[in-house]
Amino acid sequence: xxxxxxxxxxxxxxxxxxxxxxxxxxxxxxxxxxxxxxxxxxxxxxxxxxxxxxxxxxxxxxxxxxxxx
Amino acid sequence: xxxxxxxxxxxxxxxxxxxxxxxxxxxxxxxxxxxxxxxxxxxxxxxxxxxxxxxxxxxxxxxxxxxxxxxxxxxxxxxxxxxxxxxxxxxxxxxxxxxxxxxxxxxxxxxxxxxxxxxxxxxxxxxxxxxxxxxxxxxxxxxxxxxxxxxxxxxxxxxxxxxxxxxxxxxxxxxxxxxxxxxxxxxxxxxxxxxxxxxxxxxxxxxx
Numbered sequence: 001x002x003x004x005x006x007x008x009x010x011x012x013x014x015x016x017x018x019x020x021x022x023x024x025x026x027x028x029x030x031x032x033x034x035x036x037x038x039x040x041x042x043x044x045x046x047x048x049x050x051x052x053x054x055x056x057x058x059x060x061x062x063x064x065x066x067x068x069x
Numbered sequence: 070x071x072x073x074x075x076x077x078x079x080x081x082x083x084x085x086x087x088x089x090x091x092x093x094x095x096x097x098x099x100x101x102x103x104x105x106x107x108x109x110x111x112x113x114x115x116x117x118x119x120x121x122x123x124x125x126x127x128x129x130x131x132x133x134x135x136x137x138x139x140x141x142x143x144x145x146x147x148x149x150x151x152x153x154x155x156x157x158x159x160x161x162x163x164x165x166x167x168x169x170x171x172x173x174x175x176x177x178x179x180x181x182x183x184x185x186x187x188x189x190x191x192x193x194x195x196x197x198x199x200x201x202x203x204x205x206x207x208x209x210x211x212x213x214x215x216x217x218x219x220x221x222x223x224x225x226x227x228x229x230x231x232x233x234x235x236x237x238x239x240x241x242x243x244x245x246x247x248x249x250x251x252x253x254x255x256x257x258x259x260x261x262x263x264x265x266x267x268x269x270x271x272x273x274x275x276x277x
Contacts, residue, residue, distance in 0.1 A: 011229040042276035 004064045005038045010055050025050035079168040086161045090154055095212060097150050107143040111213055112242040113225070116232065137241065141218040145162035145209060152205040155256035159198045166191045180266035195253035199246040206243050213241065239243040 006020050011021060022032040027047060034048075048059055055062075100106040114134045121130040141146075170187040178184070210227040215224055224236045228243040 026275060034275075035277050040273055040275050040277050044276060047277055 002066050002068055004066050005040075005062060006064055007036045007051070010057055011036075011062055012054050014043060015029050015056065021051070021054060024054045072172050072200045075171040075175055076168060079164050080160065081160055082164045083168075086157050090214060093146045093150060093153050093157070097146075098145065101145070103230065105148055106139050108138055109142045109149070109209070109213070111209060113137045113239050114242060115237055115239045137143045137213055137217065137239065139213050142212060142216065145212050149205060149209060156198055156201055159194050159201070162246050163191050163198075166194070178182045180263055180270045182267070184258050185263045185267065188263060192253045192256035195249045195256065199249045199253070202246045202249075210241050210243070 003056075011018070018032055018036065019029055025032075025047065027050075028050045031040075036042065043063075048062070051058060051062060097106065100108075112134070113136060117133075121132070122128070123130055166187045170184055170191075173179070173184050173187075206228070214225060214227060215247065220236075222236055223236050224233045226232070226238060226240045228241055230240070232238040
């Protein structure tokens with residue numbers, strides 16, 4: 001999959017733990033962990049909105065397209 | 070219906086199938102002990118309805134349906150018995166698969182691999198039962214036709230045939246298993262629908 005999640009980078013920049021962010025955006029630790037490791041098929045706009053709001057960033061800071069070639 | 074009652078209901082159906090198998094074997098045993106196992110009877114109907122008056126009343130004895138019988142065909146009787154037992158085993162297999170399917174659905178697990186496999190197996194069993202029914206019938210009718218000598222005034226036909234003019238036409242009866250074949254088709258379509266449902270479920274479950 002050429003879409004890479006850089007959530008861990010943004011979390012490190014904002015010095016936010018996984019549990020803390022999960023609590024703030026209202027999803028489970030497990031789901032946030034899956035999102036962080038890129039093991040999901042999709043992200044809801046609602047989740048993306050909450051993450052961007054909490055980490056004060058843009059969707060492009062979290063998701064990145066890297067070509068397979 | 071709850072899971073427990075569904076299980077009980079299908080268990081009762083399985084017991085009925087077992088009883089039917091037992092009855093078939095006992096009948097065969099009875100025929101062997103009476104020395105009648107070599108006889109094979111098959112339902113048949115005539116186009117010429119013979120009417121015999123009953124006494125002086127306005128009542129008639131109508132002869133249209135009956136059986137044709139051949140003797141010295143123990144192998145055919147045995148083959149039909151085996152076919153019947155195999156058919157009952159297939160029916161038991163269908164009920165067993167239905168049991169698992171109903172229990173899974175009753176527990177809330179609808180779109181999963183086990184249910185899809187169960188539906189496909191039910192479809193295959195229904196197709197097998199239909200093929201078995203057609204094969205046994207074809208074999209029986211062919212054997213009876215081979216055994217009955219040609220007659221001048223009477224012609225015995227297999228189920229699919231044309232009548233002859235100037236003779237009494239007797240057809241051997243058979244209803245093709247159209248409903249089991251339709252059910253098999255519906256089962257395969259349902260299995261595909263379950264497969265799509267599973268795909269949708271997987272997609273929606275992996276979105277956060």
